Structures are given as structure tokens and as C-alpha cells.
Amino acid sequence: MGAGRFGHNHLRVLLKLERKGLCKLAGVAVKTDKHRQELMRQHSIPIFNRLSTKLLQSVDGVDITTPTPTHFSLVKSILRHTNILVEKPIALNSNQIAIIKKVSRKSGKKVMVGHIYHFHPLVRRLRSIIQPMGVPHFISARFLYPEVKKIKWDALFELLHPFDIVEYLFGLVPRGGIRTNHNNWISTSIFYPRKIKGVFDIGFHRSEKVRTLTFHFKNISVHCDFAKNIIEIVKGKKTKTISCPSKPEPLQLELETFLKILRKEHQTYPDIALAQKIITGMEKIRSFRTNRKPKIAVIGGGIFGATAAIELGKLGQVHLFEKRSSLMEEASFVNQYRHHMGYHYPRSKETVQESQEARPVFEDVFGKAVVRHFPSFYCVSHLKSKISAKKYLTFCRTNHLPFVRSYPPHNLLDRKKVSLCIKTNEPIYDYQKLKKIVETHMKRRKTISLHLNSRVDKGFLGQDGKKYLWVTKKGREYKMPFDFVVNATYARMNAFAHWFDFPLKPLRMDLVELVVIRLPIPAIALTIMDGAFPTLVTTGEPSLFTLGHVRTSLRKSFVPSDGLVPEWKLPKSNWKKIVSECQNWFPILRFAEHVESRFVIRAVNAYREHDDARPSDIIRHGFGCWSILGGKVITAAATANSIAKELKQILDSSNFSS
Structure with a gap:
């Protein structure tokens, strides 16, 4: 029964089985004369507009491939006379299946449900x-x-x-x-x-x-x-x-099984009981029940967590937990503050595109923190670079990254070591200004409660969908329930997955030393591409720069099997070696004055060395939980917007408590 896509497919296979002598096709039943005429032109088999009792009693079985809402009524009426194979679902609720079960028991006829997988x-x-x-x-x-x-x-x-x-x-x-x-x-x-x-x-x-x-x-x-x-x-x-x-195709195996049932050969098959079991279980999945202004937890007060809290504060009551005494004190602080336009990732189109799309969203919220009007140079090394000068130029043009071919003064760059140098207008952001803007937004948003010096130690997922967090502050532990939770703990994100038994994200943990130096030169950024090379970037403060080297700044690195941050002790500073290594490229560093060394554990997607991709990932755990692996600060606002959009969709689909 049925002349739609499923019906035609079933008919094709049944005709094939008929040619093998496994069955005799008594005919096809369709609803309209149009379908009847079409099938009559294609096949020399009986085509019916209706099924009479006499016809049903003369066949061993009926294959039903009609639209889903018709399954219950057709099965109930036909089952009194003959056996049935019906496309899934057999019915749209468990009560209807219970009725079919009674009819089957009374008639002694069998029903196979088309659970084709x-x-x-x-x-x-x-x-x-x-x-x-x-x-x-x-x-x-x-x-x-x-x-x-x-x-x-x-x-x-x-x-x-x-x-x-x-x-x-x-x-x-x-x-x-x-x-x-x-x-x-x-x-x-x-x-x-x-x-x-x-x-x-x-x-x-x-x-x-x-x-x-x-x-x-x-x-x-x-x-x-x-x-x-x-x-x-x-x-x-x-x-x-x-x-x-x-091969063989699943539909053929399914129909062959139905024919064996009709021949009364012993077979295990998807029957009414199985269909009832599955539908009954699915009926227990219901719309989320919450308040119109839900309670939302954000764990981690870096730029990604703080921005998420600001955006989610439009939808509910947000509690932002930060274990330190101030916001943005870890990875948001130990950073080169580059306002990425895409130049830095020539092997990852994904990272470039994400940065470009996120830029206007970030600047709409934090634009006053962006520092421009200084030159930013990108150079390609003569030796051991993972990209050639020609390919780097092609990369910039393909991704519409503006540049001019130009060099900084000789005392800033050893030109003999590079095959290409381009001058760009890539900005940075001023860390202090960015932090101040974040704090201003937080104060204005009355729906945000900021919990500093508050460490979230564990969590539990209740059967009602509530998320319970255990928070320690001043030596006291509190248990707090939430409707939604956003985990923005960066390198520590897998601790959250352990609490709730979510899948772990494979992460490579890097212990990185970033050197802060003072130089007697104007603001500038210099980066050597693409490999174990140095980068020097202005902080926005006069004469103050951050300095890093892909190889010598990396103090430790490995992929933990449990996904958790290693208990590394803070090493002694390696700043002299870092400066010495970088000085081979940037001669001006002989005048560098060491201000301080900053250490951070950087988390990146494991096993991505082939393209060095650094996207900002949103991990959708389900159950009203998200984790953020922040790749680039420029994506913080776009990431927050994405989560807010998803949360709003959940609220629009929810049942609200009175």
C-alpha cells in the first residue's frame, strides 16, 4: 500500500524478489486515480484504489508504506484479516500501539515494523x-x-x-x-x-x-x-x-525477513512489542520546564566567560563564578593582545574565516579597547618555514587581507633571514581598557551576580534537568541549582565534563612563558611565519612589548589522557634564552630590558599540528550545558551571541513554571 517514494522503493524490491520466486505480488493499492494510472503504465500488475475484505483474506500479507498518520487506522483495520509489514512508526503514541497489540492477539495475525536499521x-x-x-x-x-x-x-x-x-x-x-x-x-x-x-x-x-x-x-x-x-x-x-x-541493501533484507515470517519460518524481527517499547521511551522526552527568567551559571571570569555573562544577562539571572579576586587574570591577561584579522593562520582557513566574521561583533561591544595606527609586519622565513613567500601572498589575497610589501628599519629585523615581509594594519586591543569595558557592562547589567574568590568544585545533573554546582567561597561550600550552565574555564574545561560525565575534548596542554620587555622604539608588531619563530608585539603602552618564541617559550607540552590540567610547578624564567633566540631575528632586542615573565597554561585542540587551527569551539553537551574553548579573544562576543541564541531557542520551546 502506498505510491510515494517509500512505496516505489518497496515495490522495486518486491518485484526483484518475485523474479527470484520468493513471493507472488497480488497487487498495489493506491489512493488516487492519478497514481493508479502512473503505476499501470509502468507495471503489468493489478492496481487497486481500495482493499476489499475478500482481497485481504486472499493474501498472506500486506506491506504498508503510506504516510505516518495513516499507519494506526490502516493497521488496525487490515490486521483483522492478514499479516502486516508497516513502515515505522507503527503509530504516533503508545496508546495506539496498545490497541494494535490487542487486535493482533485477537486475530492471531503478525505485525512486523519497518525498523530498517x-x-x-x-x-x-x-x-x-x-x-x-x-x-x-x-x-x-x-x-x-x-x-x-x-x-x-x-x-x-x-x-x-x-x-x-x-x-x-x-x-x-x-x-x-x-x-x-x-x-x-x-x-x-x-x-x-x-x-x-x-x-x-x-x-x-x-x-x-x-x-x-x-x-x-x-x-x-x-x-x-x-x-x-x-x-x-x-x-x-x-x-x-x-x-x-x-549490499545487500537493508530494505531487501527487511522484506526477505517478512517473507520468512509469512512462510512461518522462525525469525527474530521488529514486532509490536519492540515498537511499543521504543515509543513509550520516547514519550518520556518532554519540553524543558523552567521559569521565564531562568537561573544561569557561567563558570570562569575570563573574557569569554564575562562576555557570555553580559549577553546571557538579557535572558535570565546570571551568576558568574571566578576563583580569583578579579576578572580576566589568567589566559585573558597572559596574551599578546593581537586583534586577529587572519594573517597569523595561513594553514587554517577555518580560523581566518572565524576571526573575520567575529571582528565586527567584537568591535560593536569592545571597539573602544582596540588600538590602531601602528605598523604590524608579517615576514616569511627563508628557512624551515611551513609556508613559502609565494603561498603566503596568495593566502593574503585569497582571504582579502590588505597589505603592502615593505620592511621595518634594519635595526628591527634581520632582512637576510626572510624571503618576504609585508606591512599590515592589524591592531591589538588594550588589555586594561578591555577589562574596564567588561566591568562597566557587568555593573550596568542588574541581572548579573558576580562571585569573585568563588571556586566551583563539582557538579551534578538532576533528573529534572537542573544542574547543581558546589561552590567554595571563604572556606564554606554552597550547593546551588541552575537551569543552564556555561563552562568557560578554558584549560580546565574537561573538569566540567568529568563532573557531568560528558565526553572529554582532546586537548594539548602547553605551559607557555610570555616575556614582557621594554624597548626604546615606537609601537610595532613583528612576526616571523610559519614555524618555530619569534613574535614581538606592542602592548599599547609606550615602549612596552610582549615577546614570545614558538619553541623556547614553550616550557612543557603534552596531551593528558584524562583531559585535565597537569599539576605542573611553575618553572624558573627562561627569559634570557627567549630574548637571545629572538635577537637572531630582531637585532633591537640587544637593548631589551626585562620587565617580567608571565606564565599560562594554554589549551588547544589536540592533534591539529598539521594546520595549527585555533578556532573558538562551543561544545554543546546538551542538558542545558555548554563549554567554550576560546581560540582567539576576537571571537568572544560572537561566541556569546551563539550560546544566547541557542538558549533563547530552548526558552521559546519550554514549558514555564507558574
């Missing part, structure tokens, strides 16, 4: 791979299909595949969860038994089909891409890729 070669291969691994602690899925005309029924039930696959692999269905509706697609945060959590995005949202499923175990993640028919097993920096066959 039970027959997918990738899923069957996956089952054998993950069985020895036990159960994952977190599951993420994205089943998003090209936009269609808005459907009038629940897209979550229409595309229940991820729930079906999880049940097939582990026998588990949701025991609770939160859903957010976005037009034709739904994002879900799911509580499974055995403390397993899941985040599924399902529906009609993209121009291309995306079907991915990832299982996170303790030290391994297993990623499945159904569009590419591959399974990737990721452990640290090693990835093992397994290609799965696409």
Missing part, C-alpha cells in the same frame, strides 16, 4: 565491534534530512532511527529527557538507564542528509557515518576506519 550492514558490523566494550557513557546522534514541506506530526517519531539502533545494540530506551523544537527538527537530551546520557538532533534541517551516531566509552569513541558507510574507532590520536558493504 536492524538490517543495515553497518549496524550489524557495529554490534560485533562494540559488544566487548560494554555500554557507553554517552551517545550522540545527528539524523538530519533535507528540508521538506512542514510535516504536521512529530518529526521525532518519524525519524526514530537513533533510538531504534540504541535499543538494538544495548536493549535500552529512554527513561526521561528534554526536547527543544526548532521548526522541523528537534534537539534532545536523553537519560538512559545505567547512567548513560544521549544527545540526539533529529528532523528536517539541512540541504544534505546527515546520519551519524557516536558512542563514547572510557578511552575510546566509536563513530558511525551511515552516508559514507564507515565506522571510525578513535583512541587518542589513532583512528581505525572500517568500511562496511552497502
Whole structure:
């Protein structure tokens, strides 16, 4: 039954099976004369506008591929006479399935539900791979299909595949969860038994089909891409890729199973009980319940956390927690204050594009902190550079980065060491002015409560969706509930993931020494590209500069398996060696006066040495939680806007408490 896309596909395979002698096709039932005429022109088989009782009683089974809202009524009426294969979902709620179950029991007829991923070669291969691994602690899925005309029924039930696959692999269905509706697609945060959590995005949202499923175990993640028919097993920096066959096609295996059921051959198949189990579990995923002005926690008072608090203060009551006595005292302070336009990342188009898109958003909020009107030079080394002069020029032109070919004075740069030098107008930001602007915004926003000297030690996710944080201040510990939490602790971001049992983000931890020097020259910035080379940048204060070297400023570096910040002791300053190494490029450094050395633990995406990408990542944990890995300060405002937009979407989809 049915002449849509699914119906035509089922008919194609059934005709193939008929040619093999596995079945006899009695006919096709369609709703309209138009479809009837089309099928009659294409096939020499009986085409019906309706199914009579006599016809139903004369066949062994009916294959229903009609639109989802018709499934319940058709199954209920046909099941009295014959066996059925029906496309999923069998019905749109568990009450309807219970009625079908009674009809099946009374008539003695069987119903097979078209949970087609039970027959997918990738899923069957996956089952054998993950069985020895036990159960994952977190599951993420994205089943998003090209936009269609808005459907009038629940897209979550229409595309229940991820729930079906999880049940097939582990026998588990949701025991609770939160859903957010976005037009034709739904994002879900799911509580499974055995403390397993899941985040599924399902529906009609993209121009291309995306079907991915990832299982996170303790030290391994297993990623499945159904569009590419591959399974990737990721452990640290090693990835093992397994290609799965696409033949025989899942639909053929499904229909062959139905034919075996009709022949009364013993078969395990997706039946009414399974369909009822899955739908009942999915019904427990409900809209978030919160106040109209929710309580929001932001952990970390650096530039990213502070900017997020300012933006989120428009939506609710924000509590910003900072363990130090003042804002912006760590990575926001130990920084070269470069207002990135893109010149610095010739091997990462992603970082360049992100910086360019974020620039006007940042300047709209913090523009008064931007310092211009000084020359910023980028040079390409003659030797051991990862990019040639020619390619660097092409990179600048391709990305519309303005420049002129020019050199600074001889006493500032050893020209013999470089094959190219360009002069740009890339600014910096004044740290003190930026901090003052942040503090002014915080004071004006009455919905923000700033908690300084307050350390968040742990967290817990309640079944009601509330996030509970344990905060220590002046030796006393407080437990505080929140509707939403933004984690902006930078290098310490994975501690948050440990608290809530979210997947860890692979990070490389770098202990970096940044040298502050005084020089008798005007404001300038000098950077050698692209490798283990130096950079000298004005701070905006007269004669004061920051100096770093890719190799000698890096004191320690490694990727911790637990994702946590190592307990490194602060080393002795290496400033003399750093200055000496940089002086080979910048002769003026023989006049450098050492002011201080600043140390910071820098966190970057692990295993990205090939392109040195430094995007600002938003990790969407689900359950009303986000983490920010700030790549570049220039992206702070755009990142805050993105999270605020997502949170507003959740609020628009929520049920509000009275």
C-alpha cells in the first residue's frame, strides 16, 4: 500500500524478489486515480484504489508504506484479516500501539515494523565491534534530512532511527529527557538507564542528509557515518576506519525477513512489542520546564566567560563564578593582545574565516579597547618555514587581507633571514581598557551576580534537568541549582565534563612563558611565519612589548589522557634564552630590558599540528550545558551571541513554571 517514494522503493524490491520466486505480488493499492494510472503504465500488475475484505483474506500479507498518520487506522483495520509489514512508526503514541497489540492477539495475525536499521550492514558490523566494550557513557546522534514541506506530526517519531539502533545494540530506551523544537527538527537530551546520557538532533534541517551516531566509552569513541558507510574507532590520536558493504541493501533484507515470517519460518524481527517499547521511551522526552527568567551559571571570569555573562544577562539571572579576586587574570591577561584579522593562520582557513566574521561583533561591544595606527609586519622565513613567500601572498589575497610589501628599519629585523615581509594594519586591543569595558557592562547589567574568590568544585545533573554546582567561597561550600550552565574555564574545561560525565575534548596542554620587555622604539608588531619563530608585539603602552618564541617559550607540552590540567610547578624564567633566540631575528632586542615573565597554561585542540587551527569551539553537551574553548579573544562576543541564541531557542520551546 502506498505510491510515494517509500512505496516505489518497496515495490522495486518486491518485484526483484518475485523474479527470484520468493513471493507472488497480488497487487498495489493506491489512493488516487492519478497514481493508479502512473503505476499501470509502468507495471503489468493489478492496481487497486481500495482493499476489499475478500482481497485481504486472499493474501498472506500486506506491506504498508503510506504516510505516518495513516499507519494506526490502516493497521488496525487490515490486521483483522492478514499479516502486516508497516513502515515505522507503527503509530504516533503508545496508546495506539496498545490497541494494535490487542487486535493482533485477537486475530492471531503478525505485525512486523519497518525498523530498517536492524538490517543495515553497518549496524550489524557495529554490534560485533562494540559488544566487548560494554555500554557507553554517552551517545550522540545527528539524523538530519533535507528540508521538506512542514510535516504536521512529530518529526521525532518519524525519524526514530537513533533510538531504534540504541535499543538494538544495548536493549535500552529512554527513561526521561528534554526536547527543544526548532521548526522541523528537534534537539534532545536523553537519560538512559545505567547512567548513560544521549544527545540526539533529529528532523528536517539541512540541504544534505546527515546520519551519524557516536558512542563514547572510557578511552575510546566509536563513530558511525551511515552516508559514507564507515565506522571510525578513535583512541587518542589513532583512528581505525572500517568500511562496511552497502549490499545487500537493508530494505531487501527487511522484506526477505517478512517473507520468512509469512512462510512461518522462525525469525527474530521488529514486532509490536519492540515498537511499543521504543515509543513509550520516547514519550518520556518532554519540553524543558523552567521559569521565564531562568537561573544561569557561567563558570570562569575570563573574557569569554564575562562576555557570555553580559549577553546571557538579557535572558535570565546570571551568576558568574571566578576563583580569583578579579576578572580576566589568567589566559585573558597572559596574551599578546593581537586583534586577529587572519594573517597569523595561513594553514587554517577555518580560523581566518572565524576571526573575520567575529571582528565586527567584537568591535560593536569592545571597539573602544582596540588600538590602531601602528605598523604590524608579517615576514616569511627563508628557512624551515611551513609556508613559502609565494603561498603566503596568495593566502593574503585569497582571504582579502590588505597589505603592502615593505620592511621595518634594519635595526628591527634581520632582512637576510626572510624571503618576504609585508606591512599590515592589524591592531591589538588594550588589555586594561578591555577589562574596564567588561566591568562597566557587568555593573550596568542588574541581572548579573558576580562571585569573585568563588571556586566551583563539582557538579551534578538532576533528573529534572537542573544542574547543581558546589561552590567554595571563604572556606564554606554552597550547593546551588541552575537551569543552564556555561563552562568557560578554558584549560580546565574537561573538569566540567568529568563532573557531568560528558565526553572529554582532546586537548594539548602547553605551559607557555610570555616575556614582557621594554624597548626604546615606537609601537610595532613583528612576526616571523610559519614555524618555530619569534613574535614581538606592542602592548599599547609606550615602549612596552610582549615577546614570545614558538619553541623556547614553550616550557612543557603534552596531551593528558584524562583531559585535565597537569599539576605542573611553575618553572624558573627562561627569559634570557627567549630574548637571545629572538635577537637572531630582531637585532633591537640587544637593548631589551626585562620587565617580567608571565606564565599560562594554554589549551588547544589536540592533534591539529598539521594546520595549527585555533578556532573558538562551543561544545554543546546538551542538558542545558555548554563549554567554550576560546581560540582567539576576537571571537568572544560572537561566541556569546551563539550560546544566547541557542538558549533563547530552548526558552521559546519550554514549558514555564507558574
